Amino acid sequence: MATRSKIPSLSTIFSLYTSLSAFTILFKTILHEILPLKIRTFIVSRFTNYFSSYFNSDFTFIVEEKCDYVTNQTFRAAEVYLPTLLAGITTGSLLVGSSNLKDPIAKPKYGIPINAKIIDEFEGIRLEWTLLSAKNESLYQSKEKRYFHLTCKKEFREKIMSDYFIYIAKLSVKILAQRESLKIHTYNSEFHVWESTIFQHHTTFETLAIEPELKNTLIRDLDAFSNGKDFFKTVGRAWKRGYLLYGPPGTGKSSLVAAIANHMCYSIYDLQLQSVQDDAMLRKILTYTENRSILLIEDVDCGGADASCREENGLWSSCVEERIIIFTTNHKEKLDPALLRPGRMDVHVLMNYCTPYVFRKLAALYLEIEEHNLFETIEKMIVEVKATPAEITEQLMVSKNPDVSLKSLVEFLESKKKMSKESEEGAEIKEA
Numbered sequence: 008m009a010t011r012s013k014i015p016s017l018s019t020i021f022s023l024y025t026s027l028s029a030f031t032i033l034f035k036t037i038l039h040e041i042l043p044l045k046i047r048t049f050i051v052s053r054f055t056n057y058f059s060s061y062f063n064s065d066f067t068f069i070v071e072e073k074c075d076y077v078t079n080q081t082f083r084a085a086e087v088y089l090p091t092l093l094a095g096i097t098t099g100s101l102l103v104g105s106s107n108l109k110d111p112i113a114k115p116k117y118g119i120p121i122n123a124k125i126i127d128e129f130e131g132i133r134l135e136w137t138l139l140s141a142k143n144e145s146l147y148q149s150k151e152k153r154y155f156h157l158t159c160k161k162e163f164r165e166k167i168m169s170d171y172f173i174y175i176a177k178l179s180v181k182i183l184a185q186r187e188s189l190k191i192h193t194y195n196s197e198f199h200v201w202e203s204t205i206f207q208h209h210t211t212f213e214t215l216a217i218e219p220e221l222k223n224t225l226i227r228d229l230d231a232f233s234n235g236k237d238f239f240k241t242v243g244r245a246w247k248r249g250y251l252l253y254g255p256p257g258t259g260k261s262s263l264v265a266a267i268a269n270h271m272c273y274s275i276y277d278l279q280l281q282s283v284q285d286d287a288m289l290r291k292i293l294t295y296t297e298n299r300s301i302l303l304i305e306d307v308d309c310g311g312a313d314a315s316c317r318e319e320n321g322l323w324s325s326c327v328e329e330r331i332i333i334f335t336t337n338h339k340e341k342l343d344p345a346l347l348r349p350g351r352m353d354v355h356v357l358m359n360y361c362t363p364y365v366f367r368k369l370a371a372l373y374l375e376i377e378e379h380n381l382f383e384t385i386e387k388m389i390v391e392v393k394a395t396p397a398e399i400t401e402q403l404m405v406s407k408n409p410d411v412s413l414k415s416l417v418e419f420l421e422s423k424k425k426m427s428k429e430s431e432e433g434a435e436i437k438e439a
């Protein structure tokens with residue numbers, strides 16, 4: 008009975024509803040008549056925001072492609088890491104492709120499709136990634152802006168911030184170290200951008216003909232650099248290494264750069280110093296390069312020594328890590344002495360004319376032979392005549408038949424010897 012008496016009668020409910028409706032109409036009228044449109048919109052939006060964030064338990068991180076004008080490393084890590092999750096994705100379609108020019112029948116890799124949701128799980132936390140794209144139209148150009156949304160439950164926000172982003176950054180470094188194709192970036196000074204293409208130079212330390220001591224010293228130096236993060240930190244130096252490769256044209260300086268890139272699995276940024284106008288421009292160009300890469304400045308003697316010295320002054324060391332800089336020159340004697348001072352370029356490498364060892368290595372590579380009855384003659388001539396490895400390889404490629412190509416090489420060396428003798432005699436006559 009007591010329970011029954013608490014239930015309101017139908018007439019009470021009806022009269023309550025009527026008075027409530029009347030109040031709502033009256034309130035709406037007051038709102039419309041008294042409050043201006045701007046204030047009404049403001050009140051409504053504040054209510055909407057409050058209730059939507061109260062009921063929505065999700066949190067979204069926005070990861071843009073650029074951060075403080077440089078490549079956002081979190082974006083880069085996501086770009087490298089997410090394709091590893093795509094094999095199990097349950098969308099109706101997937102982006103696939105292969106950039107492996109060395110192996111045309113290589114299995115294609117997954118790419119990240121725009122707008123597709125990619126689900127990840129980290130320590131039991133469900134995460135949802137989406138790659139988005141927006142067009143940024145300006146007066147002069149239309150640029151595509153890409154960014155990721157990473158959504159998780161609000162309560163995991165701190166965990167994701169402190170652990171998950173570091174986890175994917177570490178994984179991406181590992182993945183990049185195993186990638187099969189490197190890139191070469193060339194600076195386009197007209198549009199102020201680095202243009203990239205697949206790096207196809209197959210030279211390795213195995214196929215580079217250099218003296219064994221030099222090869223072993225270089226490999227040891229590169230490996231020590233690669234494992235030296237803690238050392239560089241302890242001694243308070245930026246984690247970078249500078250190499251100066253010098254020697255006559257055709258002695259393998261560019262081939263050595265390729266061997267270093269392939270050994271380290273680093274991409275190359277090829278910069279023409281002539282296209283750099285001042286320090287500010289150089290700084291900007293360098294901030295758009297990624298770490299674990301080689302900055303290559305070829306023919307540094309050709310009018311850019313000032314800029315190379317500026318660069319050496321360490322202006323970029325603060326913003327990049329794990330970097331190798333390689334300068335090449337055919338004329339070391341023309342370089343600004345400031346660049347050659349101790350502590351500037353860490354390693355100076357002379358790439359010189361062909362030696363008997365280098366010749367044998369080239370014969371093994373190009374003709375697949377270890378011995379031949381012309382070897383002794385050729386070795387003797389190589390000691391007397393200055394011939395570059397590039398000149399020797401040209402002769403070795405004359406024919407697949409070793410008898411033919413080695414004979415051609417002997418003739419080439421004989422004519423070179425004759426020419427140098429004639430020019431020496433000419434010089435003596437002039438002096439007389």
Ligand SMILES: Nc1ncnc2c1ncn2[C@@H]1O[C@H](COP(=O)(O)OP(=O)(O)OP(=O)(O)O)[C@@H](O)[C@H]1O
Pocket residue numbers: 214215216217255256257258259260261262263337358396397398400
């Ligand atoms: N040490 C070497 N081992 C194997 N091949 C070599 C070597 N040196 C030169 N070559 C061959 O000669 C070609 C030209 O050499 P490379 O471009 O590396 O010389 P370089 O010293 O960089 O010349 P430049 O100063 O003109 O740029 C290479 O593509 C390669 O085929």
